[in-house]
Amino acid sequence: MMTRLNRLLGNEEKAQISETQVDRSDIEKLAELARIEISESTVDEVAKSITDVLALVDQLQAADTDGIAPMAHPLDATQRLRVDRVSEDNRRDDFQKLAPAAEQGLYLVPKVIE
Amino acid sequence: MHNLTIAELIKGLRNKDFTSVELTRHYLDRIKRLDANYNSFVTVTEDIALAQAKAADERLAQGDAPALCGVPIAHKDIFCTDGVRTSCGSKMLDNFVPPYDATVVENYRKAGAVMLGKVNMDEFAMGSSNETSFYGPVKNPWDTNCVPGGSSGGSAAAVAAQLAPGATATDTGGSIRQPASLCGLTGLKPTYGRVSRWGMIAFASSLDQAGPMTRTAEDAAIMLNAMASFDDKDSTCVDEPLCDYTASLNDSLQGLRIGVPKEYFSEGLQPETAERVQAAIKEFEKMGAEIKEISLPHTSLAVPAYYVIAPAECSANLSRFDGVRYGHRCENPKDLNDLYKRSRGEAFGEEVKRRILVGAYALSAGYYDAYYRKAQQVRRLIKQDFVDAFNDVDVIMGPTATAPAFAFGSKGDDPVAMYLEDIYTIATNLAGLPGLSIPCGLVDSKPVGLQLISNFFDEAKLLNAAHQFQQVTDHHQQTAPALD
Amino acid sequence: MEWETVIGLEVHVQLATDTKIFSGASTAFGSAPNTQACAIDLAMPGTLPVPNEKAFRYAIMFGLAIDADIGKRSVFERKNYFYPDLPKGYQTTQLDEPIVGPGHVEIQLSDGSTKSIRIHHAHLEEDAGKSLHEGDFGGMGHGMSGIDLNRAGTPLIEIVSEPDMRNAEEAVTFARKLHSIVSSLGICDGEMSQGSMRFDVNISVRPKGTETLGTRTETKNLNSFKFMEDCIALEVERQIDVLEEGGEIIQETRLYNGDTKVARSMRSKEEANDYRYFPCPDLLPVEIDDDYIEDIRKQLPELPDARQARFVEQYGLSEYDAGILAADAATAQYFETTTEACNDAKLAANWIMGDLSAKLNADEKTINDSPVAATALAGLIVRIKDNTISNKIAKQVFEHMWKGEGEADSIIDAKGLKQMSDTGELEKIVDDVIASKPKEVANYLGEEDPKKRKKMMGAFMGPIMAATKGQANPGMVNQILSKKLNEQG
Structure with missing residues (x-):
């Protein structure tokens, strides 16, 4: 994987990284965190493709980033703030037309247990 | 009429050579007859288009017509359109009809443009081939066995097949420029923050930016004039002065300093594509520009950094699709967790799921510093490369993609092979810079693109350089083989 | 063994702004379900947040009131978890760079002593919506819950204390003091019954005289001082029982029902979510300058x-x-x-x-x-x-x-409750009473000690007040009575 990227970029020296392996149990954990059902028959396939992607991103480990501040936004801008004035009308009917299940103005979901 | 550029259509409409209704009918008719070959439209809005065209004709007659009055365009199906289904290429939103417009859509409506319909795209803009759409792949008009690129493949195919004179598109890692390259078009990704993201369904918020897809640089300038605005509904939209991007199109390129990064001409670039790109850069030299080799030393880290940052942001951005308030919901959920997991499992495609899982992994306890934080640090290094380069040059030029359009399925089921498609375009998204792709010749009868990158908010410079190139070359006038 | 209780509080305070923290929808309490949930609050696709200036102003007012450092730069993060009352699937909150840094609150205890409770920080965040169970909204027998997102996006400050409290009295006094501060500032309506202030209580116990903190539990969402007091007593007792029987305290989140006075475990640390915090890319760092802070300081009530x-x-x-x-x-x-x-x-x-x-x-x-x-x-x-x-x-x-x-x-x-101050009328009533009590008059006159005499006047006062239906001016009655009695002799 890395060698392919390196070749594409003419970058032949090999990075010293141990490849991250993702197994079935990792995928099950991630699928639970992300609330996505992954069918039993495809778990191994998904694990393999995610291992491949992680091998690509593991290239980052070779970069020297000592003292570099993380950059969350491309521009060094700061946040504008909004005046505290009501600007939104009640549009419940427009929005609830889109709801898979609603009743008495409420969105319905299977019983919430705390 | 479909051979005309947007600039020519505007003149024709004002000269009364044709009406907007005639023009709109002409395009609607072409879409009906031809789009089965390309699958570029997800939704055709015939009634809206004709009503808007009729209204445009009235305004043209009254003489108070705004810039794009009566000009038909297509919108990428990522932009919310009030009362018109907005699917984002996903089964998740197959039934989603937003009760609001994206700012981009509103801006074009105010500019008088006519909406022909909504065009196809990779699901949630994740892909470089348009193979991940719930509505099926889009075909490249130059060779229907090949992909049009992605994620704005529908926008590119519709314009390349002359089913629309221009289209809106979005670019998170190359999704405007790469399909423009593969379909022989002019595609512009503006500076991050130049165009409002309100109503544009988010993939990776700190990277997403909307831009136009057209046949010429002049048309791109006209479309950007309408598209760019300051929008206080988008906190990341920048309050920079707007300019008329057509005003400087004819400026001389004498003395323009062009930097050519050596890292963009590495082994992975197909030799014939490299030749076309080098030849194009020579044309600029003929026009008086100075060419110098530069280095963007962190280029090799752009794709790895992107595949941490974009999945991390998307993993959170796509959590709202939970089957509760809108979108797909599974049948008979047995409990809340089942509702979430099956609704999302059923309605998201493989690539979307993969990126969500990768993003969840990169952010999870114990991995955050090694992946997410590291990628953000590398992101700064990549931006700094460009900041340093722009001390010495005005425009950076190189290839947009490694090769012309590839055949469907040719990347197999290897996601990383697809990710490497965006190897030359991704760094500008990480840095937030504007980038433009213009056609610079054919390889195997398929177009390849030249990429131009400028400093922040210097879109006018890119459009000027591209327009001047298009005055002395005819690559942009080559059209895909007609199927009618 | 003697045990020492250690308590820390996390307090959610709803800010009294007119609109949500990230949208222009109203925050008014008690409207019909989902009528105050706009596209942003509902997390409709393509919508984006823009923060409310008033929420920052209010948070800074609180910071100044507790003598805290104000975050000149604060950053919103996304806290990721799925819950139907959380439309985006993440809560927008602050983590490493909050708006209010370390501060302190002084409390006065019933024994007259005072104590300083340290505040670790206070951060801005959005509230979630509400889940209603079928019985509460009269659902159609389908056993589903109903989601009302009117509250979603209401601005909150979450105040996090250090574990400085040692008993329920200190915790409740501290909680009341916070209530007093935020309502005096006018940044919160203080309506506990409407959930305007909610308390999460972290409790642990340790052998008295030791320094290491014991394993703590967190009881969430208490919205009355009384419940807090009861819940602390119950939890401290439970933890001591467990430890004295040789057991271990499990780090967990607990729920306390104030009406039934029963607490139960909600989830253990192992079941806790991995929230995957990261900076919200839809929002930029908020920078606050000194002029802005000083302007607020000047206007502080x-x-x-x-x-x-x-x-x-x-x-x-x-x-x-x-x-x-x-x-x-x-x-x-x-x-x-x-x-x-x-x-x-x-x-x-x-x-x-x-x-x-x-x-x-x-x-x-x-x-x-x-x-x-x-x-x-x-x-x-x-x-x-x-x-x-x-x-x-x-x-x-x-x-x-x-x-x-x-x-x-x-x-x-x-x-007709006016006090009777008409001397003539009062004199007549006093005369009548004296006339009706010759025996008491005789006793009175036979007594030499003025103190005892005064006491004996009580026998006349009662009937006089009764005769005036309590409206007689007691001072005047006293005066007239003593004069008249003395005249008898």
Whole structure:
């Protein structure tokens, strides 16, 4: 994987990284965190493709980033703030037309247990 | 009429050579007859288009017509359109009809443009081939066995097949420029923050930016004039002065300093594509520009950094699709967790799921510093490369993609092979810079693109350089083989 | 073994802004479900947040009030988890760079001592919506829950204390003090029953004299001081029992039902979510400059501690009375209005802390909803002072005022409660009573000791007051009675 990227970029020296392996149990954990059902028959396939992607991103480990501040936004801008004035009308009917299940103005979901 | 550029259509409409209704009918008719070959439209809005065209004709007659009055365009199906289904290429939103417009859509409506319909795209803009759409792949008009690129493949195919004179598109890692390259078009990704993201369904918020897809640089300038605005509904939209991007199109390129990064001409670039790109850069030299080799030393880290940052942001951005308030919901959920997991499992495609899982992994306890934080640090290094380069040059030029359009399925089921498609375009998204792709010749009868990158908010410079190139070359006038 | 309790609080305070923290939808309480949930609050695709300036202003006011560092740069992060009352699938909150840094709050305990409770930080975040169970909204027998997102996006500050409290009294006093500060600042309406302030209590115990903290549990979402007190007692007892039986405390989140007084485990640490925090890419860092902070500092209203000191100084109240009356802005305002109108701080204080407070408690009303306005109470006090009515009659008049029957004067008139001060009339009643009690008169006259004599007057006072239906001016009766009795001899 890395060698392919390196070749594409003419970058032949090999990075010293141990490849991250993702197994079935990792995928099950991630699928639970992300609330996505992954069918039993495809778990191994998904694990393999995610291992491949992680091998690509593991290239980052070779970069020297000592003292570099993380950059969350491309521009060094700061946040504008909004005046505290009501600007939104009640549009419940427009929005609830889109709801898979609603009743008495409420969105319905299977019983919430705390 | 479909051979005309947007600039020519505007003149024709004002000269009364044709009406907007005639023009709109002409395009609607072409879409009906031809789009089965390309699958570029997800939704055709015939009634809206004709009503808007009729209204445009009235305004043209009254003489108070705004810039794009009566000009038909297509919108990428990522932009919310009030009362018109907005699917984002996903089964998740197959039934989603937003009760609001994206700012981009509103801006074009105010500019008088006519909406022909909504065009196809990779699901949630994740892909470089348009193979991940719930509505099926889009075909490249130059060779229907090949992909049009992605994620704005529908926008590119519709314009390349002359089913629309221009289209809106979005670019998170190359999704405007790469399909423009593969379909022989002019595609512009503006500076991050130049165009409002309100109503544009988010993939990776700190990277997403909307831009136009057209046949010429002049048309791109006209479309950007309408598209760019300051929008206080988008906190990341920048309050920079707007300019008329057509005003400087004819400026001389004498003395323009062009930097050519050596890292963009590495082994992975197909030799014939490299030749076309080098030849194009020579044309600029003929026009008086100075060419110098530069280095963007962190280029090799752009794709790895992107595949941490974009999945991390998307993993959170796509959590709202939970089957509760809108979108797909599974049948008979047995409990809340089942509702979430099956609704999302059923309605998201493989690539979307993969990126969500990768993003969840990169952010999870114990991995955050090694992946997410590291990628953000590398992101700064990549931006700094460009900041340093722009001390010495005005425009950076190189290839947009490694090769012309590839055949469907040719990347197999290897996601990383697809990710490497965006190897030359991704760094500008990480840095937030504007980038433009213009056609610079054919390889195997398929177009390849030249990429131009400028400093922040210097879109006018890119459009000027591209327009001047298009005055002395005819690559942009080559059209895909007609199927009618 | 002797055990020491260690308590820390996390307090959610709803800010009294007109609109949500990231949208222009109203935050008014009690509207029909989902009528105040706009596209942003519903996390409709393509929508984006823009923060509310007032929320920042209010958070900074709190920071200044607790002598905290204000975050010159604060950053919103996404806290990722799925829950139906959380439409985006993440809560937008602050983590490493909050708006309010370390500060402290002084509390006064019942034994007269004071203690400083350290605040770790306070951050801005959005509230979630509400889940209603079928029985609560009359669902159609489908066993589903209903989601109301009106509250989603209401601005909150979450105040996180250090584990500085050692018993329930300290925790409740601290909680009340926070309530007093935020309501005095006017940044929160303080309506606990509407969830405007909610407390999460972290509790652990350790052998007395040791330093290491024991394993803690977190009981979430308490919305009354009473529940907090009960819940702490219960949890401390439970933890000590477990430890004394050789067991281990499990780090867990617990729920406490204040009505049934039963607590249960909600989830253990192992089941806890991995929240995958990261900076929200839709929002930029918020930068606050010194001018902005100083401008807020100048406009800061009087805080409870300063007000208490002023009440002692200006009105001559005791520390204790001043503390109670100064604790919240509404009570303080009521006291000052009453005092100004009746010109008697001591009487005003007694009435507010006595009869008024008892009535408010009994009817579960706040002082803002009091049917007797401050000026009306002052009207009553004036009539006590000018001897129109006695203290005892005043209590009756107050009852009528409470029922909304009018001002003190009109009630006194209508009911004929005016104190009898007509000397002639009183003399006649006194004469009659004396005439009816010859035996008592004889006893009185036979007594030499003036002290005993005075005591014996009681035998006449009762019947005189009864004959005047309590309206006689006791001072005058006393005077007339002693004169008349002495004349007998």
